[in-house]
Amino acid sequence: MTFDARAAANLPSRGELSQHDAAVWDLRRKRDAAAAEVPDWEALRERAAALKAYSLDHLDELLVAFEEGARDAGAHVHWAGDATAFCRIVTELLAARGARRVVKSKSMLTEECGLNPHLEARGVEVVDTDLGERIVQLAGEPPSHLIVPAIHKTRREIGALFHRHMGTPEGEDDPERLTRFARADLRRRFLAADAGITGANFAVAETGSLVIVTNEGNADLGSSLPPLHIACLGIEKVIPALADLPVFLRLLARSATGQPISAYTTLLTGPREGGELHVVLVDNGRSTLLANPTHRSALACIRCGACLNTCPVYRRSGGHAYGTVIPGPIGSVLGPALGGPLGAELPHASSLCGSCSAVCPVKIDLHGQLLAWRGERRAPGAGERALTTGAALALRWPALRGIARTALRGLWPLLGRRGRRNPAGPWLAARELPPLPAKSFRAQWLEKSRR
C-alpha cells in the first residue's frame, strides 16, 4: 500500500481527520507561543545546532569520556552494535537477576529495536508506564507520535480500552478519572517491579550523567524503585558538558508541547544507593549515518516532535501511515537510512513546504534532506522513467519541443475524461483539470511580434 493509501485508511473520515489535525496543530500553536517568549529563540537554535554538530564531529571521544565518567560513578556500560545485540544484552541482564516484571518509561530506541516483543516472548512482563505509551500498549499498536503516542485515539476509545483491561466503569471516558485509574494501576506495578528500563534524552560526557525528561515522573519511579535500572540510548545522545544542557532544555519542552520546561528533569550520575545501573549504548545504523556527510545532521534530532506538529502531511496522514517507529518529517529523513516498509517512498511523502526545517530546534534542514534522499534513493516506475526522459529531452531540444507542444494540446481534452487508464486519474480524483487556453503565451507572443 502506498503512503497516500495508508493515510486514507488511517484517518478515513473527515471527522477523524479534522480531530487529529486540530489536536496536533494545538501543539504547534503552543510551541509558537512559547518560542515567542524567549527573546533569543533563533540564537538559541543556532547554539544548539552548533553544539550538536560539535558533538557528532567528536562522537568517538565524547562516548569514551561518557563511558569512563559513568563507570567512575558506579554504572556499568554496555555497547550494542545492532538491535539483536541490544535485546540480547537487556535479556541477559534481566535473566541474571531473575527479573520477570519490568516497568519501562518512554524510549523510542526500545521501539526501534523491538525490545517489548523480544522480552515478552521470553516470559518477561513489560509494562509501559508513560500514560500514552500504556494506552497504545494496551491497544496493541505502535506509538503514532514521538511525544503524544496515543494522539490518534479518542477518549471514547481509551475509555473502552481501560474498561477492558483495567476494569474501569463501562462508558467512563472522563480524561481525569481515567488517568487516576491508570495511575493507581501503574503505581501497583512500579512497587512490584524487579527492574526499570528507561531511555535518556542526553548523556553528558563530562560527568557520565544521564538526563531524563518526562512530564509524568514515571522514569523517576522506574529508575529509583526497582533494584535494577537499565538505561537505553542511541550513541548520538551524548553532549559534551553539563554547561551545554540548559541550551537543550530551554528548547526541548518548548518545541515539544510549549511548556517552558518538562515537569520532571532528572540528572542521574551512577546508580541509586543499593541499586544497580546499566547503561546500554546502541548503534543500530547510526554510525553508518554518521559517515554520510549529506545526512549525518539528522542524528542531531532531540526527538521533540515539533516537525510532526507543524507538518501539514503528518497531521492529515496520522503517524501510522509512515510505517516507521518515528513518523513525520524526521521519520521520513531517518527512514531511508534506518529502514522501514516504505523505504524510498517516504521522502516523497512531503510537499516540501519547509515548515519542518523552520521549527527544528537543532536546525536540521529536514526538507533539504528529503529532497536529497529523493535523488539518492531513486526508484521510479517504468512509466515515470519514460516520462522523465522524454520530457527532459523535449524541454531541451527545440524540434522535439514543437512536437511535445502539439501532443500536449491534442491530449489535454482526453486527460479530463475519467477512466482507469487515464494518467491524470490521481489529479482528477479530487480536482478538476485546469482548462487549457487556446494558445500558449509563447504562441501569442510570436504572433504579436510578427505583426
Next chain:
Amino acid sequence: MQVALFVPCYVDQLAPDVAWATLRVLERAGCHVHYDPEQGCCGQPFLNRGARREASRLASRHLARFGAAQAIVSPSSSCVATVRHRFAELGLAGGDGALRQTERTYELGEFLVRVLGKTALGARFPYRVAVLQSCHGLRELGLGTPSESALPPEASPLEQLLRSVEDLVLVPAERPDECCGFGGAFSVTHPTLSARMGRARLRAFADAGAEYVTGTDVSCLLHLDGLRRREGFGPRPIHLAEILANGAGQ
C-alpha cells in the same frame, strides 16, 4: 532597467494571461522587458522527483539562455527558489560577476518591492482577497516571516503590493501560511493528502469571506482552483500579477 521575463513552462501553457500581466506590470514599473521564446524549464519538476541528471541538464540550459540578463523576473516563486538555491546543489553556480545569475533571478513581487522599491502601481481591485503564501517564496526566498518563526514579523512583498491596490480588502485567514498541498508531483503521487491539505486552505479562505485568493505561484493556485470547481465552494484564484495589472494603464 533591462529585465528578462522568465515564463515557467506550465505558466506558458496553462496561464498565458499571467505571463502577459507580468510583462505589463514590469513595463508599467518602468522596465524594458525582453522575452526569449526559446526558454524552457528550470528543471524543478525533475529535481523534486530526484531525477538530478535531467534536472541538471535543464538547469544548465536555463542558465545559458538567460546568461546576459541584468535581472530575470518570474511570476513563480518556486521556480525562482529552484534557480536561487537548488542550482548550486546541482553544482551550477551561475557564473561570476557582482551578482551571480542565480541571485539576479527574482519573483515578481520581490523584484518590484525589494529591487525597484515600488509598491504602488496604480492598480484597482475592488474585492475581498485572501493571500496564499507560497511555501518556497516564504521559506526559501524569505518573502515575509513564516508564522513558526520567532523573528519579528515582516510583511511579504506580496502583501505590501496588495495593500497599495485601490479598493482591495485583504482578509486574514486561519493558519496564514499553511501549505496548500500542491507540492509538484506530490499532488499526483499523494492525491488524497494533497486534496485534504488543499480543501483545508479553501475552507479557511472561504470562512474568512474571501472572494479571491492570490499568490505568487500559479501552480498552487491551479490546484486550489481544481478543488474549488470540484467542491463548488471557495474563492476564485488569481495571480498577483493579474491583480497588479488590473486597472493599470487604463
